[in-house]
Amino acid sequence: xxxxxxxxxxxxxxxxxxxxxxxxxxxxxxxxxxxxxxxxxxxxxxxxxxxxxxxxxxxxxxxxxxxxxxxxxxxxxxxxxxxxxxxxxxxxxxxxxxxxxxxxxxxxxxxxxxxxxxxxxxxxxxxxxxxxxxxxxxxxxxxxxxxxxxxxxxxxxxxxxxxxxxxxxxxxxxxxxxxxxxxxxxxxxxxxxxxxxxxxxxxxxxxxxxxxxxxxxxxxxxxxxxxxxxxxxxxxxxxxxxxxxxxxxxxxxxxxxxxxxxxxxxxxxxxxxxxxxxxxxxxxxxxxxxxxxxxxxxxxxxxxxxxxxxxxxxxxxxxxxxxxxxxxxxxxxxxxxxxxxxxxxxxxxxxxxxxxxxxxxxxxxxxxxxxxxxxxxxxxxxxxxxxxxxxxxxxxxxxxxxxxxxxxxxxxxxxxxxxxxxxxxxxxxxxxxxxxxxxxxxxxxxxxxxxxxxxxxxxxxxxxxxxxxxxxxxxxxxxxxxxxxxxxxxxxxxxxxxxxxxxxxxxxxxxxxxxxxxxxxxxxxxxxxxxxxxxxxxxxxxxxxxxxxxxxxx
Amino acid sequence: xxxxxxxxxxxxxxxxxxxxxxxxxxxxxxxxxxxxxxxxxxxxxxxxxxxxxxxxxxxxxxxxxxxxxxxxxxxxxxxxxxxxxxxxxxxxxxxxxxxxx
Numbered sequence: 001x002x003x004x005x006x007x008x009x010x011x012x013x014x015x016x017x018x019x020x021x022x023x024x025x026x027x028x029x030x031x032x033x034x035x036x037x038x039x040x041x042x043x044x045x046x047x048x049x050x051x052x053x054x055x056x057x058x059x060x061x062x063x064x065x066x067x068x069x070x071x072x073x074x075x076x077x078x079x080x081x082x083x084x085x086x087x088x089x090x091x092x093x094x095x096x097x098x099x100x101x102x103x104x105x106x107x108x109x110x111x112x113x114x115x116x117x118x119x120x121x122x123x124x125x126x127x128x129x130x131x132x133x134x135x136x137x138x139x140x141x142x143x144x145x146x147x148x149x150x151x152x153x154x155x156x157x158x159x160x161x162x163x164x165x166x167x168x169x170x171x172x173x174x175x176x177x178x179x180x181x182x183x184x185x186x187x188x189x190x191x192x193x194x195x196x197x198x199x200x201x202x203x204x205x206x207x208x209x210x211x212x213x214x215x216x217x218x219x220x221x222x223x224x225x226x227x228x229x230x231x232x233x234x235x236x237x238x239x240x241x242x243x244x245x246x247x248x249x250x251x252x253x254x255x256x257x258x259x260x261x262x263x264x265x266x267x268x269x270x271x272x273x274x275x276x277x278x279x280x281x282x283x284x285x286x287x288x289x290x291x292x293x294x295x296x297x298x299x300x301x302x303x304x305x306x307x308x309x310x311x312x313x314x315x316x317x318x319x320x321x322x323x324x325x326x327x328x329x330x331x332x333x334x335x336x337x338x339x340x341x342x343x344x345x346x347x348x349x350x351x352x353x354x355x356x357x358x359x360x361x362x363x364x365x366x367x368x369x370x371x372x373x374x375x376x377x378x379x380x381x382x383x384x385x386x387x388x389x390x391x392x393x394x395x396x397x398x399x400x401x402x403x404x405x406x407x408x409x410x411x412x413x414x415x416x417x418x419x420x421x422x423x424x425x426x427x428x429x430x431x432x433x434x435x436x437x438x439x440x441x442x443x444x445x446x447x448x449x450x451x452x453x454x455x456x457x458x459x460x461x462x463x464x465x466x467x468x469x470x471x472x473x474x475x476x477x478x479x480x481x482x483x484x485x486x487x488x489x490x491x492x493x494x495x496x497x498x499x500x501x502x503x504x505x506x507x508x509x510x511x512x513x514x515x516x517x518x519x520x521x522x523x524x525x526x527x528x529x530x531x532x533x534x535x536x537x538x539x540x541x542x543x544x545x546x547x548x549x550x551x552x553x554x
Numbered sequence: 555x556x557x558x559x560x561x562x563x564x565x566x567x568x569x570x571x572x573x574x575x576x577x578x579x580x581x582x583x584x585x586x587x588x589x590x591x592x593x594x595x596x597x598x599x600x601x602x603x604x605x606x607x608x609x610x611x612x613x614x615x616x617x618x619x620x621x622x623x624x625x626x627x628x629x630x631x632x633x634x635x636x637x638x639x640x641x642x643x644x645x646x647x648x649x650x651x652x653x654x655x
Contacts (some may be wrong), residue, residue: 026565114636116655187636188635188636190632223604257655287563300564302560303560303562304564412607429607429636429638432575432606433608440609458618458621458622461581461615462581521613521614522609525642526647
């Protein structure tokens with residue numbers, strides 16, 4: 001122990017120093033209060049023995065100034081006093097002293113008091129160290145939470161702004177939300193919507209939200225079905241989450257016209273399809289177990305599908321809403337939610353949230369609260385990206401002999417080659433149609449000499465393809481010549497297909513307007529989609545012109 | 555290229571989903587898919603969300619399905635077409651014969 005003795009009488013100092021050093025303390029002596037106050041930080045004592053009556057500054061004055069300098073750890077001040085009147089002793093304690101010891105000193109009592117106060121000081125020191133650790137730990141956690149929060153915010157929000165269609169509210173019970181609400185446009189128009197609720201709440205529950213959002217957005221961009229999205233999420237969560245954790249979810253797809261909805265429903269409370277007045281038209285009951293429980297082979301991706309009106313709304317929520325309780329442990333319940341939905345002036349999500357808050361009063365929020373209202377309206381197609389076209393002319397030719405014709409279906413490969421030209425890939429489906437029609441006509445009629453007219457009946461249709469397979473299998477000769485070139489000046493792709501047959505098609509004998517039949521539709525389609533089509537005189541070569549600088553669906 | 559079929563959880567809806575290329579290579583698979591549809595399936599959806607390519611043979615297959623099913627189903631819907639596929643259906647006036655969403 002470092003002990004500071006403050007006494008103006010040298011004898012006392014010497015005596016105390018002697019006694020305390022025998023007990024292996026380190027002793028520092030100063031001769032008045034002022035010196036004690038000034039040298040306190042330098043000496044850094046564990047205990048102060050303070051005389052009351054001293055020149056310059058007495059003990060009563062020095063004690064509070066000493067205490068003022070130490071904040072974090074308890075520094076005991078023991079007054080040394082010859083005074084024995086009650087008032088003086090009480091004053092010692094009032095000005096900040098912790099104890100007193102009377103002159104003349106009793107060695108045993110002095111030693112016992114020093115021990116007692118150093119125990120208290122040690123306790124205080126320990127708790128100070130622990131507080132410091134705790135504070136550091138808290139700061140670290142705080143900083144980590146801020147980082148994670150930032151990541152969550154960026155990962156979960158794709159800034160899709162469709163307030164006229166989607167009205168929603170999420171309020172986590174703690175900093176992180178174990179509920180998740182995602183909306184993504186579909187490439188074919190329409191919206192995907194996911195509301196999920198992970199077991200529990202807080203960071204542990206929220207952690208699964210990251211991979212869920214990643215998979216959801218990527219599958220939504222591909223335009224997959226809700227069943228496929230659910231199945232993929234299930235596989236990932238079953239791998240990722242510990243056994244006792246899972247994610248109840250509803251995944252919905254509202255189509256472009258806002259008239260039809262597909263839904264995979266697993267483990268959330270019933271959702272509702274509401275009409276304009278808020279009357280329940282249909283309840284959307286969970287069909288499946290929550291995501292992340294079943295193994296992939298056990299998982300069911302069956303969906304519900306229903307037609308809706310453009311004035312209908314779909315309400316989905318997590319159990320935090322209906323299980324919000326009041327002071328008497330009553331649940332808010334779905335009846336209250338539905339009742340609000342049927343009041344025209346209260347049927348906004350905010351109204352429900354306010355009602356739940358009012359209901360719960362001062363009760364702290366127990367679980368994450370989430371609910372969403374989807375207005376079944378038409379959505380616009382995602383914006384088309386600006387286009388640019390290759391400046392480099394290109395051409396290629398392919399010759400296929402009868403052996404190659406037998407075993408290959410080269411159309412998609414032709415399409416892929418053409419689509420490698422910058423600006424062509426958005427025309428993929430159209431290019432396929434043109435090439436497929438031209439190629440199959442050349443092969444079927446030019447080389448295999450098949451007759452389309454049998455396709456007119458259903459049986460004939462299948463017979464035709466049987467005949468085709470047979471003819472192809474026994475083909476002994478024949479050649480097909482494919483040529484394509486790209487002209488950067490006009491952004492035109494020109495391709496031709498020439499067969500080794502004697503000709504089957506010329507501008508004179510094909511009839512585009514053949515709508516009642518199961519055949520002959522192809523030529524009409526080609527004429528609509530290509531810029532122009534020409535044939536050679538004998539009818540074994542077709543030239544197709546297609547301009548890339550037009551919208552593929554114009 | 556593949557064809558998936560599934561019933562909805564209540565059995566009232568049969569969905570045929572075609573991925574990739576919808577052309578004559580699917581003739582047999584497509585025919586056997588709709589031959590499963592019984593009297594108890596009022597609605598059929600041909601889901602083309604993942605159909606990249608389609609040609610006139612697919613149109614023929616769809617028409618055959620319609621002829622074959624006749625009045626045994628209440629509606630055949632061609633759903634979730636990508637814009638270019640939808641355009642092919644429109645040029646062919648399929649919107650008059652099918653419910654295209």
